[in-house]
Amino acid sequence: MIHETAIIEDKSKIDEDVIIDPYVIINGNVVIGKNTSIGSFTTMFGGLGIKIGNDVAISTKVTIAAGNHAYNKFDVPMGRSRTIDSVVFNRDIKDGFNVVIEDGVWIGSNVTITDSVIIEEGAVVGAGAVVTKSVNKFDIVAGVPAKVIGNRKSNPIFIKSHEL
């Protein structure tokens, strides 16, 4: 279900059973897998490509920026430099995408994810983090810049669905 206030560019590809909450903005080359949910006010700058897997939970006010202005070029003023013009930062990180969020990841609220990052399967990103480097499977990261604070597999709790 895509809320009527969400703004999603035609270039994006959104799979079935995705929930997109009010005021989400998705622009550029963004691919989103099945059963993923995107919280209110989240903004994705698709620039060099964002791929989000299945069953991912993205909370509110998350920013994902798959590219940078070409800040080390001096012939073009920053206000006129477009992220996707940038040959300087044309980094294909995985499968032709610059930011990849794999299946089953949970991104807390107010997180920023910068360019050239892979967040591997099942990882958790704590509220308010700025993720500048890739995150390993099932790791829990938090802080600015985000650092590992735990791993989901080190203290697993299994609750049967009828107990929830």
Ligand SMILES: CC(C)(COP(=O)(O)OP(=O)(O)OC[C@H]1O[C@@H](n2cnc3c(N)ncnc32)[C@H](O)[C@@H]1OP(=O)(O)O)[C@@H](O)C(=O)NCCC(=O)NCCS
């Ligand atoms: C990341 C998170 C899941 C960790 O929860 P947890 O496993 O219970 O972790 P704890 O509370 O035991 O914290 C462990 C340590 O990490 C720190 N920490 C936890 N979350 C943090 C965060 N978001 N930013 C910075 N540090 C954090 C704690 O202060 C603690 O540090 P200490 O060992 O020095 O005391 C949780 O804190 C979080 O941020 N959840 C996201 C909430 C959210 O955004 N919800 C939106 C609705 S989906």
